[in-house]
Amino acid sequence: MTITKEAVLAALGKVQEPELHQDLVTLNMIRNLEIEGDTVSFTVMLTTPACPLQGRIDKEVKEAVMTVEGVKTVQVKMDSDVPNDGRMRGLVNVPIRNAIAIGSGKGGVGKSTVSVNVAIALAQSGARVGLIDADIYGPNTPTMLGVEKLPPPNGQKLVPADAYGIKMISMGLLVKPGQALIWRGPMLNSAIRQFLSDVEWEELDYLIIDLPPGTGDAALSLAQALPLSGAVIVTLPQLISLEDASRGLNMFKQLEVPILGVVENMSYLELPDGTRMDIFGSGGGEALAKATETTFLGGIPLDQNVRIGGDTGKPIVTEYPNSAAAKAIQEIAQKIAAKASVAAITANNVLPINIVE
Helix, strand or coil, rough: CCCCCHHHHHHHHHEEEEECCCCCCCCCEEEEEEEEEEEECCCCEEEECCCHHHHHHHHHHHHHHHHHCCCCEEEEEEEECCCCCCCCCCCCCCCCCEEEEEEEECCCCCCCHHHHHHHHHHHHHCCCCEECCCCCCCCCHHHHHHCCCCCCEEECCCCCEEEEEEEEEEECCCCCCCCCCCHHHHHHHHHHHHHHHHHHCCCCCCEEEECCCCCCHHHHHHHHHCCCCCCEEEECCCHHHHHHHHHHHHHHHHHHCCEEEEEEECEEECCCCCCEEECCCHHHHHHHHHHHCCCCEECCCCCHHHHHHHHHCCHHHHHHHCCCHHHHHHHHHHHHHHHHHHHHHHHHHHCCCCCCC
């Protein structure tokens, strides 16, 4: 019996994309469909290389096609095309498909640690990632990435540093080590705008912005200068941290920036006997997400290698990728990417990909 493309597509039309809740054929996620004898091959074009449900989709499409009479072998290739959120970013002369701010209402919650490791995790998945250290007064990103200086400028443009597969710019690379920046709002606003307009960014799937703590000028300037795809709030489990994180979350809502979710850092300490100690309390991040009707993206356990990695410029997702903390960050990065893709497709109200048979 001859296997037809119509029969294969009919079978694949029964497979749902778990995040978008539509079938893969309607979403035009099937490419390069070929039939040779009893072998069917095609590409599934995901909306992000960091898709957290890639394994599930791979399993379901193979099972679906195997139900077509005559099919003996199914060969599936996974690829990705990150959708653009459709926002105009005039200060940047290259496409930035998604700009995601990572913030908190207070300092000391590990926001920069989360920003750096999430950016690297997205790059490890195959995405093109940039990182802006927007904490002008306390730039920590260069230390966390082991970067000491920027490459030579290209004419009038600054060239971002390249570390662990991501492009990065920080005020810490533009001033002398230890130099204090005693700036008022207008100067800070100008610096953030220069990070966008005067830096030679490449086309990026994700631009991660590590915000300073609080709800002050930097966050306001950034939201005005760079339309954001969404924001991620980092908190600790303890009550005081939750109160501050709630202020940060509400600030983004007032600025009409979508909230992608809440991350709880330093969630627990795993003891040698396998039990968990809730040093800063427990369940706070989930409670905040529920109270504000946002998504809880996950909790990151305490691990001294997170701190050591930050101090030595060797982030935990690269040095100890199989640790509990690194795996938690990788899962959080996948969820952020998935949320951003769903938001982009929903906002544009268009199908992400054109089918190519």
